[in-house]
Amino acid sequence: MSKRIVIDPVTRIEGHAKISIFLDESGQVSDAEFHVVEFRGFEKFCEGRPFSEMPGITPRICGICPVSHLLASARAGDAIMAVDIPPAADKLRRLMNLGQMVQSHALSFFHLSAPDFLLGWDTPPQKRNVFGLIAANTDLARAGIRLRQFGQEIIEILGGRKIHPAWAVPGGVRSPLTEEGRNRIRAWLPEAFATTHTALDLFKQVLDKHRREVQIFGNFPSLFMGLVEPDGTWEHHGGKIRFTDSSGSVIADQLDPLKYDEYIGEAVQSNSYLKSPYYLPLGVPDGMYRVGPLARLNVAEQMGTPKADTEFRLFKRMGHGAVTSSFLYHYARLIEILTSLERIEAYMGDPELSSEYLRADAGINSLRGVGVSEAPRGTLFHDYTVDRQGLLRKVNLIVATGQNNLAMNQTVAQIARHYVRGNEIPEPVLNRIEHGIRCYDPCLSCSTHAVGQMPMLVRLIDAGGRVVREIARG
Amino acid sequence: MAAKTLTIDGKQISADQGATILDAATDAGITIPTLCHLDGVYDVGACRLCLVEVAGINKLLPACTTRVHEGMVIKTDSERLRKYRRMTLELLFAERNHVCAVCVANGHCELQSLAYSLGMDHVRYDYRFPKWGVDNTHTLFGMDHNRCILCMRCVRVCWHIEGAGTKNVSGRGSGSQIISDLNQPWGTSDTCTRCGKCVMACPTGALFAKGATVSEMERDRTRLEFIVTAREKKQWIA
Numbered sequence A: 001m002s003k004r005i006v007i008d009p010v011t012r013i014e015g016h017a018k019i020s021i022f023l024d025e026s027g028q029v030s031d032a033e034f035h036v037v038e039f040r041g042f043e044k045f046c047e048g049r050p051f052s053e054m055p056g057i058t059p060r061i062c063g064i065c066p067v068s069h070l071l072a073s074a075r076a077g078d079a080i081m082a083v084d085i086p087p088a089a090d091k092l093r094r095l096m097n098l099g100q101m102v103q104s105h106a107l108s109f110f111h112l113s114a115p116d117f118l119l120g121w122d123t124p125p126q127k128r129n130v131f132g133l134i135a136a137n138t139d140l141a142r143a144g145i146r147l148r149q150f151g152q153e154i155i156e157i158l159g160g161r162k163i164h165p166a167w168a169v170p171g172g173v174r175s176p177l178t179e180e181g182r183n184r185i186r187a188w189l190p191e192a193f194a195t196t197h198t199a200l201d202l203f204k205q206v207l208d209k210h211r212r213e214v215q216i217f218g219n220f221p222s223l224f225m226g227l228v229e230p231d232g233t234w235e236h237h238g239g240k241i242r243f244t245d246s247s248g249s250v251i252a253d254q255l256d257p258l259k260y261d262e263y264i265g266e267a268v269q270s271n272s273y274l275k276s277p278y279y280l281p282l283g284v285p286d287g288m289y290r291v292g293p294l295a296r297l298n299v300a301e302q303m304g305t306p307k308a309d310t311e312f313r314l315f316k317r318m319g320h321g322a323v324t325s326s327f328l329y330h331y332a333r334l335i336e337i338l339t340s341l342e343r344i345e346a347y348m349g350d351p352e353l354s355s356e357y358l359r360a361d362a363g364i365n366s367l368r369g370v371g372v373s374e375a376p377r378g379t380l381f382h383d384y385t386v387d388r389q390g391l392l393r394k395v396n397l398i399v400a401t402g403q404n405n406l407a408m409n410q411t412v413a414q415i416a417r418h419y420v421r422g423n424e425i426p427e428p429v430l431n432r433i434e435h436g437i438r439c440y441d442p443c444l445s446c447s448t449h450a451v452g453q454m455p456m457l458v459r460l461i462d463a464g465g466r467v468v469r470e471i472a473r474g
Numbered sequence B: 001m002a003a004k005t006l007t008i009d010g011k012q013i014s015a016d017q018g019a020t021i022l023d024a025a026t027d028a029g030i031t032i033p034t035l036c037h038l039d040g041v042y043d044v045g046a047c048r049l050c051l052v053e054v055a056g057i058n059k060l061l062p063a064c065t066t067r068v069h070e071g072m073v074i075k076t077d078s079e080r081l082r083k084y085r086r087m088t089l090e091l092l093f094a095e096r097n098h099v100c101a102v103c104v105a106n107g108h109c110e111l112q113s114l115a116y117s118l119g120m121d122h123v124r125y126d127y128r129f130p131k132w133g134v135d136n137t138h139t140l141f142g143m144d145h146n147r148c149i150l151c152m153r154c155v156r157v158c159w160h161i162e163g164a165g166t167k168n169v170s171g172r173g174s175g176s177q178i179i180s181d182l183n184q185p186w187g188t189s190d191t192c193t194r195c196g197k198c199v200m201a202c203p204t205g206a207l208f209a210k211g212a213t214v215s216e217m218e219r220d221r222t223r224l225e226f227i228v229t230a231r232e233k234k235q236w237i238a
């Protein structure tokens, strides 16, 4: 008889999910599954609409990373028009994506994850949240909130509104960076840098205390995927796809993101609406890969900016070959904030961002277009097929949380194997399982393209498929 | 032309004989909500948003097509009128598929701004979710029937300002639709001169410049006004 454990709700994750933990005959954890039970209707809903509307529609998939969908969508539109967008437009889109990286990573690190490893696993959930963090370390919490605001400010300066800015369009962007906006960003940068350095120092200090977590929070071999520049430098909007394995070797490089279906397969799981992509040549389960900050740093050879590169070298030393512990997603996130800030700073000295030549114009030159961009959570693909008139016939989206799904299952299984004994899941163990998932900063509403919230449940299921324990935490 | 004197909202005003209640009110600085009315083309009284109360007449009358009479006493605003106007708007929203958040006209739409200003905060009728398509065959413009309110402004400017006669209405009732020529894809029309007047005239996101994304359709009606004024004042006749 094997048993299954389910956690509910995984608080502080955008969207909702269910976790099943399977036990074998002897009561040991054999496997785990993190499934999302949401209706997936978004891709169907877009059919028949003009492709030019997609940058306005797709940001609605997810209120957490609308900018990523906006940018991927605009890129897919560029591909349908078969245009090279004006250089200034490319820089401006990049600037917005960097702002998005900063705001999203700051949210993940300071608001969602830091309470766990700064306040401790055994702190009750009522206190183990951003309010608890404010009580314990007001300055840090406040600085974190301000850092997130800085990222949001950049998005707002460019897009006009914090949420759902339909500012990037097929062919380019709608408006340049104003002088006033430039000054506001410039003035805020020193504070943003200071906060990031504080967070990095703090994280490295607590890392020692969390050796065990580094060992068992999703520490397993897998492939990693991300965009890189031709010379292997970290990339976030543009570039080509690279896969590396857990020894750190590059197994495929400079793959055309537009031909993703030649190297990414999508397994549909019966009990989840989430698609689980894998590296096609290796199949399931060997083709399991991770995306997002940890993966991007694993595939990259350098960050391309001096301060981030200094940290990057320390980061690389944490693995033999690749850095395989998902707990280090947090570290990777901070390094990405740092390189984003450095890149933002460089753009502030670039007059081209004020250019008025921002939008290429063209008709329908290709009936299919794929747009790829690195969202904070991982590589995002928008794949559109249109008719001669530019009306959408087919839409396929591959999102970060979907790509990390197989790895998230393994992470939960690994944590459960270490902590779950018998039919009980004590509170601190629940906290750890929850955090294991939070390392990936999953955005569930996005991965299933649905709206609404549903509670989350942990179920312990025995070898006979019987639910022996069900924990719903509200 | 003989002048008529009348009272609108308690204000004594005079208007030319033959003027509509809407003209008279506008001259007197009184705003009546309208949707199908467009300066420069004749009125058809299609939307019923401009309904007003006239003393001594039981039914409500459209201000855009009712001529002034001597001694008329008119009310342009009352609880009853507001109720009817809201209802009319709700019916318009329920009839087709309006998703303002992702619409090309969002923020610049006459239907949407009327809904705001008249305090329409929900729709009491069941949405009909009809299946309408998008005609994207024209090289410059697109037409999304989902957002059309059948005000026929496009038809009127097409026939009476441009003189092309491309746009027409087919069908009946809520199944009516704006067509091009003999109900063919707009892009295959022989008569369309690609002038864009219909796009400028449309109050909603139904007609748009191709490639427009959310909120991008801001209409420049001054161009239409310029043509109408020039024609009325015979500015083009030497």
Ligand code: SF4
Binding pocket: B097, B098, B099, B100, B101, B103, B104, B105, B106, B107, B109, B110, B111, B112, B147, B204, B205, B206
């Ligand atoms: S046409 Fe106007 S009312 Fe209709 S969806 Fe667009 S903005 Fe909303």
Ligand code: SF4
Binding pocket: B147, B148, B149, B150, B151, B152, B153, B154, B155, B178, B198, B201, B202, B203, B204, B206, B207
């Ligand atoms: S297309 Fe626009 S102008 Fe023409 S009838 Fe419909 S809403 Fe009115």
Ligand code: FES
Binding pocket: B033, B034, B035, B036, B037, B044, B045, B046, B047, B048, B049, B050, B051, B062, B063, B064, B065
């Ligand atoms: S404006 Fe008078 S009926 Fe439409």
